[in-house]
Amino acid sequence: MQVATGREVHVPIGADVTLRLASRTYIADFALPQLGLRDFAAPDLPSELHFRADREGRYDVRGDELCGRPHTDKTRGWLVVEDAAAYRVWMHERARETNQ
Amino acid sequence: MSRSARPYKVTGLIAVAVVVGLASVAVFRRQPLASAPVAVPSSTNVYVPADVARPDWVAGRRSAQLASATSISAPHNFQFADGVDASGITTRLVNSMDLGKYYKATHYDHGTAVAVADVDGDGALDLFFVNQAAPNALYRNLGGGRFEDITARAGVAVGDRACVGASFADIDNDGDADLFVTAVREGNLLFLNDGHGTFTNVTANAGVGGTGGHSSGSVFFDYDGDGLLDLFVTNVGKYTQEERYPDGLWRSFGDAFAGHLHAERSEVSILYHNVGGARFATVTTPSGLVHSAWSGDATAFDYDADGRPDLYVPSMQGHDELWQNRGAGRFEKIGRKIFPATPWGAMGVKVLDWNGDGRLDLFVTDMHTDMATNLLPEEEKKKHDPATMFPPRFLATDGNHVLGNALFTNRGGGKFEELSDAANVETGWPWGPSAGDLNADGWPDLVIGAGMNYPFRYAGNNVLLNDGGKRFADAEFILGVEPRRDVTQPWFELDCDGSDVMQDICQGEIRPHMTNDLRSPSERGQVAARHGHVTVWAARASRSAVIADFDNDGDLDVVTNNYGGVPQVLMSDLASRGPVHFLTVQLVGQRSNRDAIGAVVTVQAGGRAQVQVNDGKSGYLAQSVMPLYFGLGSATQADSIKVTWPTGREQVVRESLQSGNRVVIRE
Numbered sequence: 001m002q003v004a005t006g007r008e009v010h011v012p013i014g015a016d017v018t019l020r021l022a023s024r025t026y027i028a029d030f031a032l033p034q035l036g037l038r039d040f041a042a043p044d045l046p047s048e049l050h051f052r053a054d055r056e057g058r059y060d061v062r063g064d065e066l067c068g069r070p071h072t073d074k075t076r077g078w079l080v081v082e083d084a085a086a087y088r089v090w091m092h093e094r095a096r097e098t099n100q
Numbered sequence: 101m102s103r104s105a106r107p108y109k110v111t112g113l114i115a116v117a118v119v120v121g122l123a124s125v126a127v128f129r130r131q132p133l134a135s136a137p138v139a140v141p142s143s144t145n146v147y148v149p150a151d152v153a154r155p156d157w158v159a160g161r162r163s164a165q166l167a168s169a170t171s172i173s174a175p176h177n178f179q180f181a182d183g184v185d186a187s188g189i190t191t192r193l194v195n196s197m198d199l200g201k202y203y204k205a206t207h208y209d210h211g212t213a214v215a216v217a218d219v220d221g222d223g224a225l226d227l228f229f230v231n232q233a234a235p236n237a238l239y240r241n242l243g244g245g246r247f248e249d250i251t252a253r254a255g256v257a258v259g260d261r262a263c264v265g266a267s268f269a270d271i272d273n274d275g276d277a278d279l280f281v282t283a284v285r286e287g288n289l290l291f292l293n294d295g296h297g298t299f300t301n302v303t304a305n306a307g308v309g310g311t312g313g314h315s316s317g318s319v320f321f322d323y324d325g326d327g328l329l330d331l332f333v334t335n336v337g338k339y340t341q342e343e344r345y346p347d348g349l350w351r352s353f354g355d356a357f358a359g360h361l362h363a364e365r366s367e368v369s370i371l372y373h374n375v376g377g378a379r380f381a382t383v384t385t386p387s388g389l390v391h392s393a394w395s396g397d398a399t400a401f402d403y404d405a406d407g408r409p410d411l412y413v414p415s416m417q418g419h420d421e422l423w424q425n426r427g428a429g430r431f432e433k434i435g436r437k438i439f440p441a442t443p444w445g446a447m448g449v450k451v452l453d454w455n456g457d458g459r460l461d462l463f464v465t466d467m468h469t470d471m472a473t474n475l476l477p478e479e480e481k482k483k484h485d486p487a488t489m490f491p492p493r494f495l496a497t498d499g500n501h502v503l504g505n506a507l508f509t510n511r512g513g514g515k516f517e518e519l520s521d522a523a524n525v526e527t528g529w530p531w532g533p534s535a536g537d538l539n540a541d542g543w544p545d546l547v548i549g550a551g552m553n554y555p556f557r558y559a560g561n562n563v564l565l566n567d568g569g570k571r572f573a574d575a576e577f578i579l580g581v582e583p584r585r586d587v588t589q590p591w592f593e594l595d596c597d598g599s600d601v602m603q604d605i606c607q608g609e610i611r612p613h614m615t616n617d618l619r620s621p622s623e624r625g626q627v628a629a630r631h632g633h634v635t636v637w638a639a640r641a642s643r644s645a646v647i648a649d650f651d652n653d654g655d656l657d658v659v660t661n662n663y664g665g666v667p668q669v670l671m672s673d674l675a676s677r678g679p680v681h682f683l684t685v686q687l688v689g690q691r692s693n694r695d696a697i698g699a700v701v702t703v704q705a706g707g708r709a710q711v712q713v714n715d716g717k718s719g720y721l722a723q724s725v726m727p728l729y730f731g732l733g734s735a736t737q738a739d740s741i742k743v744t745w746p747t748g749r750e751q752v753v754r755e756s757l758q759s760g761n762r763v764v765i766r767e
Contacts, residue, residue, distance in 0.1 A: 025354040026204070027494075039491050042358040047493065066494065067205035067357060067471050 206352035211643020217277035220297035235259030261286035317397030414446030480528025532720020536647035540731030551641025
């Protein structure tokens with residue numbers, strides 16, 4: 001199933017997760033600091049991050065251009081790790097919105 | 101154009117696909133606007149980001165540094181004052197539109213040179229300012245801190261290409277300073293001096309126009325000891341697309357700083373052998389010196405003191421490299437062996453004997469490591485946190501790096517010890533390093549052109565006073581170099597009811613943002629759309645700086661080249677506060693190249709020896725022809741001057757070494 005979402009994405013606890021990063025224009029920095037994950041994507045230079053989230057929670061996702069420019073410390077997005085049932089609900093809601 | 105609200109534009113984004121058990125995919129996308137920005141009457145006609153206009157940290161740092169002055173043993177009771185208004189220097193460094201209206205992170209941001217030579221043989225040091233989107237400027241020194249613009253009659257304006265570096269050197273050994281200018285893609289230029297400050301473009305005949313690369317710093321050195329200066333030209337790498345802006349400059353890639361990850365964007369730097377008659381032969385491949393890293397400057401550096409000049413080439417996106425001169429016109433890459441850990445984002449380099457042990461050390465500034473995160477003022481004196489360094493895949497190296505400036509201290513036998521933190525030479529956003537004895541105490545001090553312009557906060561230049569060869573003391577505020585007179589300046593103009601209506605700032609952005617920013621406008625701090633004529637302001641910053649005695653009063657002055665504005669002409673008042681003991685040494689090669697580039701000079705005075713290499717390097721992207729300056733401290737004369745010429749021959753002078761003399765030593 002493929003769905004579209006905004007600044008929040010959910011994954012089920014215990015699942016093997018692959019994050020595929022891509023950027024059309026700039027060098028995009030991507031970090032999930034609480035999970036110790038950081039990588040970047042640039043045009044023609046996509047990347048993948050692999051992890052398994054073992055603990056439920058709402059984790060900060062930080063993305064910015066990889067150039068040290070000033071930005072606020074506001075969270076840019078969130079990764080929500082939740083149980084399988086909650087994840088299925090979220091996916092179905094996103095699927096319904098995506099198809100509308 | 102009506103004053104109605106406008107929808108927010110989206111021109112790009114980062115997509116994050118999440119694959120869970122290979123069954124589901126979610127994709128981040130920009131949230132649609134809940135509502136468009138609300139239009140307001142025309143009152144936002146000047147845009148000055150708050151953190152640019154009011155750098156709150158400046159006052160605190162100034163206070164702290166002034167309080168620290170009591171702990172500095174080196175003389176520091178003197179001041180610099182910016183004399184640009186009275187100097188007659190009016191050139192303005194115009195930057196690429198990639199650094200303003202169409203901002204993107206690009207190597208255009210790396211600055212342009214300021215170089216020094218006595219171009220007309222009148223005994224005073226003249227100044228050449230390199231420009232990016234406007235003609236270059238050559239100023240003749242009239243004395244007393246006054247200059248006149250002689251660009252037009254000198255014939256070195258160029259103006260049809262983005263110039264970057266400048267190197268003065270006597271390439272035909274006729275006794276005057278010739279000039280090599282590098283440029284982005286349009287070809288480099290060699291100008292022969294007629295001895296009176298009028299130059300002739302001899303590029304085509306000389307064969308040094310280059311390969312159409314993104315050229316940057318260049319270094320004259322005599323690698324084969326034949327008495328003719330050879331030339332190494334750095335090519336950064338392809339950071340521009342096949343499209344020009346209205347000003348004629350090439351438009352940068354949006355991902356210019358990922359260039360080192362694209363093999364097809366690499367460019368090989370060029371080694372030219374001077375074959376006489378103002379002609380050069382390209383010897384890059386046969387010499388073995390095939391350098392394709394992303395490098396913008398270089399310096400000759402006889403690291404092993406074997407008499408053959410080696411070449412240290414900083415890399416702005418990777419490991420620095422050391423090319424060992426093996427003789428017979430051959431070079432070998434030995435960087436990882438001699439310097440296993442180097443900065444990752446190195447910009448400038450300067451050879452000096454900072455600790456007075458008679459061995460030549462290497463100071464390297466690291467700019468790009470400071471871009472791994474948003475550098476805060478309180479972080480400028482610290483090495484970068486390894487935990488927040490660029491991802492390994494972006495570094496594309498073995499990861500063994502000095503995370504900031506490096507001070508490679510020569511322990512002899514080809515061994516170096518990195519002492520940047522112990523010596524207190526870590527700085528923020530550094531570009532070009534210069535060394536000179538600002539307080540004439542016999543120890544070389546450092547000046548670093550530093551800072552970022554739009555859209556970053558203000559950060560100042562650095563002055564590091566050498567405290568007796570033990571450490572350096574921060575002194576830019578103590579000496580009046582910082583804060584500069586104005587920390588902000590107008591940067592570019594927008595017509596928010598016309599052609600620039602879709603520009604982010606017209607759309608109401610508080611600060612420029614990247615199109616992959618996933619925050620909502622309100623989270624980013626977007627305000628109402630702006631209308632009318634908007635002047636966008638930015639922080640002032642320097643890139644290159646040169647140290648010399650421009651008013652011939654016996655102390656060293658500093659001149660900087662600054663994006664978007666006029667230079668700083670920082671005149672020292674050291675000589676007006678009391679007697680300054682110093683010597684200048686001018687070398688005239690006979691069998692060696694006439695500029696004696698590569699000679700090592702040792703001055704014995706006051707019970708100790710000072711060593712300087714005559715490499716012409718002062719600042720960044722530049723090479724100059726000027727006498728060496730030796731502060732003598734309390735000694736009123738030197739005991740001896742020993743010159744080790746590039747030929748290897750030694751010559752000792754013991755006469756006429758009273759303070760204030762210019763000692764001309766002929767080989």
